[in-house]
Amino acid sequence: xxxxxxxxxxxxxxxxxxxxxxxxxxxxxxxxxxxxxxxxxxxxxxxxxxxxxxxxxxxxxxxxxxxxxxxxxxxxxxxxxxxxxxxxxxxxxxxxxxxxxxxxxxxxxxxxxxxxxxxxxxxxxxxxxxxxxxxxxxxxxxxxxxxxxxxxxxxxxxx
Amino acid sequence: xxxxxxxxxxxxxxxxxxxxxxxxxxxxxxxxxxxxxxxxxxxxxxxxxxxxxxxxxxxxxxxxxxxxxxxxxxxxxxxxxxxxxxxxxxxxxxxxxxxxxxxxxxxxxxxxxxxxxxxxxxxxxxxxxxxxxxxxxxxxxxxxxxxxxxxxxxxxxxxx
Numbered sequence: 001x002x003x004x005x006x007x008x009x010x011x012x013x014x015x016x017x018x019x020x021x022x023x024x025x026x027x028x029x030x031x032x033x034x035x036x037x038x039x040x041x042x043x044x045x046x047x048x049x050x051x052x053x054x055x056x057x058x059x060x061x062x063x064x065x066x067x068x069x070x071x072x073x074x075x076x077x078x079x080x081x082x083x084x085x086x087x088x089x090x091x092x093x094x095x096x097x098x099x100x101x102x103x104x105x106x107x108x109x110x111x112x113x114x115x116x117x118x119x120x121x122x123x124x125x126x127x128x129x130x131x132x133x134x135x136x137x138x139x140x141x142x143x144x145x146x147x148x149x150x151x152x153x154x155x156x157x158x159x
Numbered sequence: 160x161x162x163x164x165x166x167x168x169x170x171x172x173x174x175x176x177x178x179x180x181x182x183x184x185x186x187x188x189x190x191x192x193x194x195x196x197x198x199x200x201x202x203x204x205x206x207x208x209x210x211x212x213x214x215x216x217x218x219x220x221x222x223x224x225x226x227x228x229x230x231x232x233x234x235x236x237x238x239x240x241x242x243x244x245x246x247x248x249x250x251x252x253x254x255x256x257x258x259x260x261x262x263x264x265x266x267x268x269x270x271x272x273x274x275x276x277x278x279x280x281x282x283x284x285x286x287x288x289x290x291x292x293x294x295x296x297x298x299x300x301x302x303x304x305x306x307x308x309x310x311x312x313x314x315x316x317x318x319x
Binding site: 036040051052053060061062064066077081082085086087088089090092093095142145 | 191219223246247254
């Protein structure tokens, strides 16, 4: 492991950044859906057109997986990531269709040092995933854990 | 799927058990969550979980796989007038997802889903929202996944 570029201290509360450019292909929608979510509106163009979703679209779990990949490439792989305990909420607000181009908008809404682990801090991000029409297709909110650049420094004294 | 009207709060469905292999854990993570503790068994030994673990999204997507499989294996009866039961609908999202323990290669995860709430949809009188409490438990009885799922389900008769 090389030294991470981003530590817990590098995500200031209130900061918003945008990153990622993910072209969604029909092949990968079908591939993910065949394996994990084989419902007609994720597998069959004709059935999807007749459905409430109006066209072939990605499984919501595939959207979450694509978001995770964009977050990995956008900063997590260069960070002192220590995983996440879960996600408070994900909303699938609009379908993700074939040929959509997705990007991520990340806002840090809260941060605190871990009480039990002086080498770790927690950060709460509000995430929006947008398509090429600037429509928000997915929102997510949740905590993730990061290593601290300065373990044990009092919470809030980012440097 | 059963009609919205026929779904009862408290009904628990066992979705079956899935064994996670190292090969599958690594393949999923390389595509969607390439953090070293999900992709590199050697490096993962010194990582936050002391070994290779499945991406939480892999654990969760597998819940969906098992849910669809369980649904496919259950034939819903047609109504007396011959009307066929509806297909499953989409989901507006989920709540309170937790990964309380990691999933490691060889783990056997048993999934279940319990109906917890039924909600009307003001904007769509033909549909309702069914909430469920979903759980994944490993072979040692440790919970590895919990979340509140939501799905749109068609009504036999539109809400008034």
